[in-house]
Amino acid sequence: MEIPDLVREELGDEELRAGVPIGDEDVVCATPSRTLVYNAEGLLSDERVDAFPHDADRLELTEGRRKTTFEFTYVDGTRSFSVPGDHTRDVLTLLLEGILKTHGVIAAGESVVGAFRFSELTLVIAEDRLIRHIGATVWDDDFQTYAYEDLTGLAFEEGSVATELVVWIDGRPQRIKTPRDDARLVEETLKTAVFEYYDVATLAELDRIVGVDDDPETTPDGNDLGLGSDIDPLVAEGDATESPAEPATETDAGTDVEATPPTSNPDQTEPQQTEQSAAETSQSVADDSPIDTDIGDGERGSPDRNDESLEVSAEPDPAVATAKEVEELREQMDELSTAVDRQNQLLKKQHNAIKELVEQLRNQ
Template sequence: MEIPDLVRRELGDEEVRSGVNLGDEDAACFTPTRTLVYRGEGLLSDEKVESYPHDFERLTVSEGRRKTKFTLVYTSEKRELSVPGSRGDAVLKRLLEGKLTASGGIDADETLAGVFRFSELTLVVTDRQLLKHIGNVTWDADYEAFSFDDVTGLTFEEGSVATAIVLSFNDRPERIKAPSEEAPVLRKTLEGALFSYYEVDSLTELNAEVAADEADGESGNGAGDGLSLNTGIDPLVSDDPGESGDGTDRQAATAQADQDGSAGATAETGGQGSDSLGVATDAEPETVESSSNGDVAALESQVAELTAAVERQNEQLQKQEQTIKQLIKELRQGR
């Protein structure tokens, strides 16, 4: 599209990024900050250029049989722009692209793949994210953004009247219902943007890729975390037999020692012969009592050591709780 001379004089230091032919000599030219609408000379009017800045706060679209009217609401005024109905979608896409770029909703090098309006739902698909707006106006500040980085699945549920698009972000499904006659275009646009973003060629490959990314993220959770509640706390049970907290190994050793002692006592008694049976019988209660006293002493020792270990853990937890509270306080202060 050739840029009219009157538009070139209005540009100043800006450049035209895109344009839409509005029929005859009329045209809409889009810069990063505004939309310039050129009206050619007619029988009843001279040629002119109207400027519509992209810092509008609200955008409403009204579609008629022949014309599409855009109402742009600014802080101090409201302006209207009418274009042929066949050019309405193209103008809407570029108006929203300008608005989102000016407001920081998308990056300067981010491009729009498509804009879709279903009753009170407006969807904007870019090459990096999905934007959703619900309301009786087509666009204002009350919209949601979903980054392609967070996609964990994409499925389609086709029905006779509408198709449900289920796009999951961090395993939370976002359900979008589109009329069956318009759903194929939305599906093609959304798949194309996601396939390009993840460098895949099919829906199956996409779901496999995002599932693999999610699994990698989960397997890395907690690794290298410098603020873990388990940091610096000695376990109650250790794999090292030399650790003071290993009550299981000590109990086994004690039981083995008791068993060896009992076996030794039995062997000694048997070696005294049949006329020493009375002596062996008298010694048996003493052996049992000695073994019982040894078990009690071992258990008391274990309980004391376990109690000391628990007290150490409690001290560590209290210190870490204080550290966490201090960290939260500093984060809230913006340090």
């Protein structure tokens, strides 16, 4: 990319870090402290360079049919510039790298691999960390940072309308939903950054390095909503039909066996006892049951008589959730989490405004 002479004059002693051509001869360049937007001479405009310092308090993005506008908010006001829509992502990456470095969110020598904007979600993938911001603005002081050094797992779960990026930080999953159209690009960009950080080539190698264990509550293959260890199961492992009223006795060989209650006939074996009990039960039922004299011999022996009672219901258990219901519930939880985060941001801003008002009243 050729740097225009007017941009070189504007640079002075500053180092040009990167640049993005935005059509014809126009270009967006970045230095460590500011972004320079160069517009070539046109029929209705002169050649010029506009500078946008990186110490902005807020960055907003407005996408139109053909152009995207970036607006910077400073202490003394706002400033903006526009670029063609097909250059939005490249310019956004350039701007966020400069802003994040200036505010100390990423290291001075750290680069941004990719930046993405999905509705009210901004996702920044840097060389050493992942940064997430939720809100109408692309960036302000409300954001979450996930350092790769704290990574304990990484997975990508495809849904019907979106793909969830699941990042485990110190054993706790962080879920980030991305549209399916951009999911592959996000996945490859994040893999590139994380794999280079750990010097691996596959997710399997990454799992071995970050020390994923077999605990289903902390591993990527487990359920992040796992039960705590202090909850006892309703049915213990082993023989679920064992009666607690029949204690076990220890034989001379050290093997636990069930204690057999004494019988009147010590020589009688267990199968004989079972057959005798079954015969007595059958005889008791036969004596107590009335005989239906209206049933003929053919009807009494008909195999179709009890078909309905022998059929096993094929209807699904309504108490068991389907995969689709689980997916819908997860999407609802994500939407609720986004709404809560947004509400927390508003409460924080209101709290700061109240503090400033109280301070002004004290100074008066």
